[in-house]
Structures are given as C-alpha cells and as structure tokens.
Amino acid sequence: MHFTSEQLLDDGVREREFCLGDVPGILWTPPSVSAPVPLILLGHPPLGLRRMYPRLVGRARRAVAEGFAAATIELPGSGDRPRWTDVEQARADLRRAVQAGEPVGGEIIDAVVLPLVDKAVPEWQAALDALLSLPEIGGPVGYSGGVISIGIRLAVVEPRIVAAGLFAGRFVPAVMFEEARRVTIPLHVLLQWDDEGNDRQAALDLFDAFGSEEKSLHANVGGHTGVPQFAGEDAAGFFARHLR
Amino acid sequence: MHFTSEQLLDDGVREREFCLGDVPGILWTPPSVSAPVPLILLGHPPLGLRRMYPRLVGRARRAVAEGFAAATIELPGSGDRPRWTDVEQARADLRRAVQAGEPVGGEIIDAVVLPLVDKAVPEWQAALDALLSLPEIGGPVGYSGGVISIGIRLAVVEPRIVAAGLFAGRFVPAVMFEEARRVTIPLHVLLQWDDEGNDRQAALDLFDAFGSEEKSLHANVGGHTGVPQFAGEDAAGFFARHLR
Numbered sequence: 001m002h003f004t005s006e007q008l009l010d011d012g013v014r015e016r017e018f019c020l021g022d023v024p025g026i027l028w029t030p031p032s033v034s035a036p037v038p039l040i041l042l043g044h045p046p047l048g049l050r051r052m053y054p055r056l057v058g059r060a061r062r063a064v065a066e067g068f069a070a071a072t073i074e075l076p077g078s079g080d081r082p083r084w085t086d087v088e089q090a091r092a093d094l095r096r097a098v099q100a101g102e103p104v105g106g107e108i109i110d111a112v113v114l115p116l117v118d119k120a121v122p123e124w125q126a127a128l129d130a131l132l133s134l135p136e137i138g139g140p141v142g143y144s145g146g147v148i149s150i151g152i153r154l155a156v157v158e159p160r161i162v163a164a165g166l167f168a169g170r171f172v173p174a175v176m177f178e179e180a181r182r183v184t185i186p187l188h189v190l191l192q193w194d195d196e197g198n199d200r201q202a203a204l205d206l207f208d209a210f211g212s213e214e215k216s217l218h219a220n221v222g223g224h225t226g227v228p229q230f231a232g233e234d235a236a237g238f239f240a241r242h243l244r
Numbered sequence: 245m246h247f248t249s250e251q252l253l254d255d256g257v258r259e260r261e262f263c264l265g266d267v268p269g270i271l272w273t274p275p276s277v278s279a280p281v282p283l284i285l286l287g288h289p290p291l292g293l294r295r296m297y298p299r300l301v302g303r304a305r306r307a308v309a310e311g312f313a314a315a316t317i318e319l320p321g322s323g324d325r326p327r328w329t330d331v332e333q334a335r336a337d338l339r340r341a342v343q344a345g346e347p348v349g350g351e352i353i354d355a356v357v358l359p360l361v362d363k364a365v366p367e368w369q370a371a372l373d374a375l376l377s378l379p380e381i382g383g384p385v386g387y388s389g390g391v392i393s394i395g396i397r398l399a400v401v402e403p404r405i406v407a408a409g410l411f412a413g414r415f416v417p418a419v420m421f422e423e424a425r426r427v428t429i430p431l432h433v434l435l436q437w438d439d440e441g442n443d444r445q446a447a448l449d450l451f452d453a454f455g456s457e458e459k460s461l462h463a464n465v466g467g468h469t470g471v472p473q474f475a476g477e478d479a480a481g482f483f484a485r486h487l488r
Contacts, residue, residue, distance in 0.1 A: 193451075193459075204448065207437075208437070213465060214464075215437075215464075216463065216464050216465075216474075217437075217463040217464075218460060218462055219451070219460065219463070220459075220460050220461075221456070221459050221460075228458070228460075230482075231460075234478050237477060237478065238474075241474060
C-alpha cells in the first residue's frame with residue numbers, strides 16, 4: 001500500500017489517496033490521532049470512485065466526526081481500473097431488460113453480481129490487512145453500504161468486521177439469500193420503501209433471512225436516492241454502539 | 245383537572261398524579277422549567293396504569309431528560325376505572341379464540357378495539373386541553389406508543405399532535421387501515437419482527453397505508469416485549485427532531 005496524495009479537508013479531516021497493487025482507494029482519518037481508531041469501510045455501487053466521491057466524502061466526514069477512520073477502494077471494472085468485458089456484457093443485458101421493462105432473469109443477475117462479489121471481496125480483505133497495519137487504525141471494523149451482496153459475503157467471510165450497515169438494493173442473486181442465513185454480526189439495514197427499481201418483498205425476505213441475533217430494518221419513505229438525513233444519523237448511532 | 249399527589253423522583257423528575265373528571269392520569273415534568281416545554285403523550289395497552297407504571301416512568305424519564313414533559317391517562321375500563329361490560333365480553337371472546345389457536349374474526353377485533361378508540365380519543369383530547377393550559381407546558385405535542393388504533397385516530401383528528409411514534413401491534417380493525425391513509429404527520433413505527441401474536445404482513449400493510457410524507461419503520465429482532473434499548477434511542481431522536 002502506498003499513498004499517492006494527501007490533503008486536509010476544510011474541517012480538518014485528513015484525506016489520503018492510496019494504491020494497493022493496482023487498486024486505488026481513499027482513506028480518511030481524524031486530524032490528529034492519539035490512539036488507534038476504529039475503521040468503517042465505505043461500500044459503494046460500481047460507478048467509479050470519482051463519480052461517487054461527493055457522497056463518499058460526506059459519509060467519511062460523518063465517520064471521522066464520530067472518531068473513526070473511513071476507507072474505500074475502487075471496485076473491479078470501475079473507475080480507472082481496466083474494463084471487465086464479461087461483466088460489462090452482462091450489465092448491458094441487464095440494462096436492456098430493465099429499459100424494456102422485462103423481468104430480469106436470475107442468470108443475468110448472477111452474471112452481473114457474482115463475479116463482482118468473488119473478485120471484490122478478497123480485495124476489500126487485502127485493503128483491510130493494509131489499513132489495519134497503519135499505526136493510527138486499530139479496529140474494530142464496520143462495513144457500510146454499497147452493493148449489498150458484497151456486504152453479505154464480507155460479513156460471512158471476514159471475522160474482523162464486527163457490524164455492517166447494509167442498503168437493501170435490487171438484483172440480489174438467489175444464492176446470496178443462503179449466505180445471508182450465515183451472517184451473525186449485528187446488522188443495520190436501510191430500505192427505501194418506494195425504491196422504483198427495488199422489489200420490496202425481496203428486500204423484506206432478505207432481511208428475514210439474515211441469521212444475526214441483532215438486526216434492524218429501517219424503512220423510510222422515498223426512492224432509491226432519497227435516503228433522509230436522519231437515516232444516516234440512526235446508522236451513525238448503530239456504528240457508535242458497535243465500534244466504540 | 246386537579247392534582248392528587250406530587251413527588252420528586254430520584255433524578256429530580258417531578259411526578260404529579262391528577263384527575264380529570266373521573267379519569268386518573270400522571271404528569272412528569274423537568275425539575276425546573278424556565279420556558280414552556282413540549283409534551284409527549286404516553287400511550288399504553290389497556291392493562292391499567294398501575295401495572296404499566298414501571299415502563300411508563302422509564303419512558304417519561306427519557307422524555308424529561310430530552311427537555312420534554314410527558315403525560316398519560318388511564319384508559320376507559322382499565323385500572324381503577326369502572327368495568328366496561330360490553331368490551332369485557334368482547335375481550336373474553338378474543339382471549340378464548342387466541343387460547344384455542346383459532347383465527348380471531350374481524351367482528352371480535354372491531355368489538356374490542358373500536359369502542360375503546362371511540363371513548364379514549366376524546367379523553368386524550370380533553371387531557372391535552374388541560375395539560376396545555378398549564379404554564380409549564382407549551383407544545384408542540386407528540387404521541388407515543390400504546391394501542392396503535394388510538395394513535396392512528398388521534399393523529400387524524402387532533403391537529404395539536406405533530407408527530408407520532410407507534411408500536412405495530414396486533415388486532416387492528418380493518419377500518420383503521422382506511423384511517424391510516426388520512427394520517428399526514430411524521431410517523432416513527434416500531435415493529436418487533438418476531439412478535440408471536442402479531443401478523444407481520446398486516447403490520448407492513450398498515451405502514452404502507454399511512455399517508456404521511458415522512459414515515460419510518462424500525463423493525464427489530466425479538467418478540468412483543470423484546471424492544472431493544474437502542475430502538476428507544478432512535479425514537480427519542482425522532483421526537484427531538486419534531487418537537488424541538
């Protein structure tokens with residue numbers, strides 16, 4: 001892991017871009033750190049870090065204000081990383097089906113999501129190795145948002161992640177419902193009740209499937225991008241409970 | 245309205261019992277009040293104030309800690325108030341059906357709940373008149389918990405209530421789903437995901453029916469009485485947003 005740039009944001013948050021092999025990422029830490037701090041990994045949709053930056057930095061500022069570090073990495077096939085021909089083809093099939101108003105078949109969903117999960121999860125784990133080796137970061141670690149299937153897989157396979165905030169999204173492969181049963185860490189699940197592209201019943205079924213003894217579903221009025229401000233505050237309370 | 249007793253609780257909360265006609269109630273206020281404070285009405289199931297007191301005083305302490313007053317009144321036919329023969333008969337029918345594991349017919353639910361709503365709601369409104377005439381209470385007013393049908397009716401008919409925290413319970417008359425569509429104030433709805441006696445789908449349908457532009461459903465693992473501590477904290481945040 002090597003840092004490629006560093007800046008102080010207006011509120012004193014320290015923002016560093018890094019590369020881990022060929023995977024770019026961003027780390028945000030408090031202005032000064034006297035003891036190692038917990039870490040929140042910020043998930044995001046596969047639209048590229050540059051495009052997602054405004055929302056990511058907002059979430060990072062909130063995490064840092066709570067006394068945590070926050071970090072994210074680019075997803076495979078997104079942003080400045082090399083195109084990923086097979087998955088791009090599957091994404092094009094998916095977009096075509098959605099635009100035509102056709103039901104999206106399970107095989108298309110699997111082809112779009114499962115390779116992403118399989119490739120991204122070990123990269124997030126490698127990033128975790130590198131981040132936790134920094135003197136200013138100590139854990140525990142939370143995972144927040146992004147592609148829910150990545151969050152589920154990470155919650156199952158990565159014991160250093162002790163709590164996860166997930167965003168109920170569409171296009172969840174059927175096999176992930178099985179993995180959801182094996183999740184046991186505390187979960188905070190956001191659902192936008194009127195999400196145009198989301199199957200509400202599937203989201204409720206997925207919440208039901210999680211094996212965690214502590215799991216909360218927070219459903220709010222509004223579409224996919226209409227998550228109310230206070231929902232972020234409730235999620236901050238969830239991480240404060242589990243990472244402090 | 246006349247006060248019948250007064251005591252200071254260990255944390256300085258001022259607790260006064262009162263009677264409004266033949267309806268007993270309890271008012272909790274901060275130790276000292278320099279300006280009129282908002283008010284949260286504390287709903288409860290029809291089990292009698294005395295039996296519900298430990299849970300009510302816990303909720304009241306939390307409200308007072310936020311700078312609010314809290315108040316509750318006895319429901320008709322409960323506690324020290326005169327028995328209510330017709331409703332008692334309907335409740336016996338309901339208990340029999342539940343104990344026998346039979347489906348509870350809509351006519352039994354209507355006979356148990358609708359007279360209670362019709363009689364209790366004007367009493368809560370009269371209590372609101374009296375409470376808001378006290379110099380230390382100024383509003384705005386929130387309503388929290390208890391029989392959800394009472395909360396729905398109050399939210400529809402009582403314009404002084406600006407926000408409601410509701411607890412998704414069982415035995416909701418079909419007609420209340422229609423009233424729910426007419427609710428427009430911000431709502432915070434708690435649902436215990438594994439509530440043995442609750443029909444989860446009916447609770448989700450009721451949440452969907454509410455007409456409010458701001459409504460949040462917070463579902464947590466556990467049975468009817470297993471609401472986690474942090475769910476109360478989220479509800480406190482909801483009232484703080486709307487009553488301050």
